[in-house]
Amino acid sequence: MPDWLITGCSELLTLRGSVPRRGRALAELGLIRDGALLVHGDRITAVGPRRRIERLKEARRAEKLDFGGRVVLPGFVDSHTHLIFPSSRAAEYEQRISGKTYAQIARAGGGIRSTVTNLRRASSSSLRDRARAHLRQFAAHGTTTLEAKSGYGLDWKSELKILDVLHQLHQQQPLDIACTFLGAHVVPPEFRRRPDAYVDLLVKRWIPTVATAGLAEFCDVFCDRGAFTLAQSRRILTAGRACGLVPRIHAEQLAHTGGARLAIELHAASADHLEKVDGGDIRALALSNVVCTLLPGCCFHLGLGHFAPARELIDAGAIVALATDFNPGTSPTLSMPMILSLACAQMRMTPAEAISAATINPAYSLRLHDRAGSLEVGKYADLAAFDVASYREIPYYFGVNLCSLTMKRGAIIHSKKR
Numbered sequence: 001m002p003d004w005l006i007t008g009c010s011e012l013l014t015l016r017g018s019v020p021r022r023g024r025a026l027a028e029l030g031l032i033r034d035g036a037l038l039v040h041g042d043r044i045t046a047v048g049p050r051r052r053i054e055r056l057k058e059a060r061r062a063e064k065l066d067f068g069g070r071v072v073l074p075g076f077v078d079s080h081t082h083l084i085f086p087s088s089r090a091a092e093y094e095q096r097i098s099g100k101t102y103a104q105i106a107r108a109g110g111g112i113r114s115t116v117t118n119l120r121r122a123s124s125s126s127l128r129d130r131a132r133a134h135l136r137q138f139a140a141h142g143t144t145t146l147e148a149k150s151g152y153g154l155d156w157k158s159e160l161k162i163l164d165v166l167h168q169l170h171q172q173q174p175l176d177i178a179c180t181f182l183g184a185h186v187v188p189p190e191f192r193r194r195p196d197a198y199v200d201l202l203v204k205r206w207i208p209t210v211a212t213a214g215l216a217e218f219c220d221v222f223c224d225r226g227a228f229t230l231a232q233s234r235r236i237l238t239a240g241r242a243c244g245l246v247p248r249i250h251a252e253q254l255a256h257t258g259g260a261r262l263a264i265e266l267h268a269a270s271a272d273h274l275e276k277v278d279g280g281d282i283r284a285l286a287l288s289n290v291v292c293t294l295l296p297g298c299c300f301h302l303g304l305g306h307f308a309p310a311r312e313l314i315d316a317g318a319i320v321a322l323a324t325d326f327n328p329g330t331s332p333t334l335s336m337p338m339i340l341s342l343a344c345a346q347m348r349m350t351p352a353e354a355i356s357a358a359t360i361n362p363a364y365s366l367r368l369h370d371r372a373g374s375l376e377v378g379k380y381a382d383l384a385a386f387d388v389a390s391y392r393e394i395p396y397y398f399g400v401n402l403c404s405l406t407m408k409r410g411a412i413i414h415s416k417k418r
C-alpha cells in the first residue's frame with residue numbers, strides 16, 4: 001500500500017475536538033481550507049494546511065492524490081444497521097402505500113416474521129453475498145465503519161448463522177463491522193404464548209454463549225409495544241452487561257415505554273429511535289453519556305411524518321448521532337448522505353451538526369473514537385471525498401450520491417470516474 005500525500009481538499013473537515021460532541025460543539029467541524037493529509041500504511045501521520053504538509057520530508061516520498069478542490073471528511077460511521085437479511089419487502093411496501101396497515105400485513109404472514117422465515121431458510125453464502133453487495137454500496141456512499149445486528153434468525157442456529165456471516169465479512173472486505181446481538185428483536189413465533197420463556201433462554205443460554213465465544217461486542221433489545229416489555233428488556237440487557245456485552249436499545253419508537261430511562265440506568269452506549277421521548281427523558285439523556293441515535297430514514301420510509309426531536313435533544317446537551325437503520329421493513333437505505341438530508345430538512349439539524357452526528361459521535365457510541373470518526377494523527381485513514389463546493393451541499397442535494405472517492409485504512413475502496 002503506498003503512502004499518500006492527499007491535497008486538493010477545498011474544505012478538509014477534520015472533526016478534531018471534544019469527544020463526544022454536545023450542544024454547540026456539535027457544529028464544530030475542525031474545517032481547514034485547502035487542507036492536506038499524509039497517510040502512512042493505514043494511519044494518518046499529518047493533517048493541516050497544504051503549504052505546511054507539502055513541506056514535510058515524508059511528503060516527498062509519498063504518492064500524490066490530488067482531489068482538485070473537493071470536500072473531504074472522515075468516512076461515515078453508521079452505528080445502527082440490520083445488515084443481514086434474505087430479501088427485500090418491496091411487495092409489502094406497495095401494500096402499505098395502498099392502505100393496508102402493518103397489523104393486516106403481519107396477519108397475512110408479512111412483516112418482520114416473513115424476513116425471519118426466509119432468513120432461516122437462506123444459506124450462509126447467499127446472505128454473505130447479498131450483504132457484501134450492500135457493503136460495496138455503503139462504501140460508495142462514503143461509509144467506512146458500521147454496526148450490524150443479528151435479530152432476523154430468532155432461533156439459535158439462525159442467530160449464529162448471522163453472527164458468523166458478520167465475522168466473515170469483517171475479515172473479508174474492507175469496512176469495519178461492529179457486531180451486536182439482537183436476539184431480542186421480536187418474540188419468535190414458537191414462543192408467542194410464552195415470551196418469558198424466550199427471555200429465559202436469551203438470558204441463561206444464548207447471551208452468555210455469544211459473549212464467551214466473542215461473537216458480539218454489544219447486546220441490543222427492541223423495547224416497545226409488540227416487542228419486549230421494560231422489565232424483560234432490563235433482564236436481557238443486564239444479563240448481557242454481566243458477561244461484558246455493552247447495552248444498546250431500540251427505545252421509544254412506537255410507544256413511550258421507559259426505554260430511554262432504562263438506557264441511562266444501565267449506562268447503555270446508545271438509545272436508538274427516540275421518536276416518542278418526553279421532556280423529562282430529554283433532560284435526563286442530556287445529563288447522561290448515552291448516545292441518542294436518531295433514525296430519520298425509518299420515519300421517511302413509513303411516511304410517519306413524526307421525527308425524533310433532534311433540536312430539543314441537541315439544545316438540551318444530549319449526545320446525538322445519526323444512522324441509516326438499514327433494514328428491509330422500515331428503512332431500506334444505506335445512504336448516509338440521504339440521512340443527512342432528512343436530518344436537516346425534517347429535524348432542523350444544521351449541515352455541520354448532521355456531519356458530526358454521522359462521524360465522531362457514532363464512533364463514540366461504538367467505542368471506536370480512538371481510531372475512527374475524525375481525521376487526526378494516529379487515527380485510521382478512513383475518509384470520503386465529495387464532489388461539492390461546500391460541505392453544506394452534501395445534505396442539500398438530496399437523493400444524489402456525490403461521493404467520488406472513499407478510502408478505508410489507507411486503501412481506495414471506491415472511486416467514481418469523472
Ligand SMILES: [Zn+2]
Binds near residue numbers: 080082250325
Ligand atoms: Zn433497528
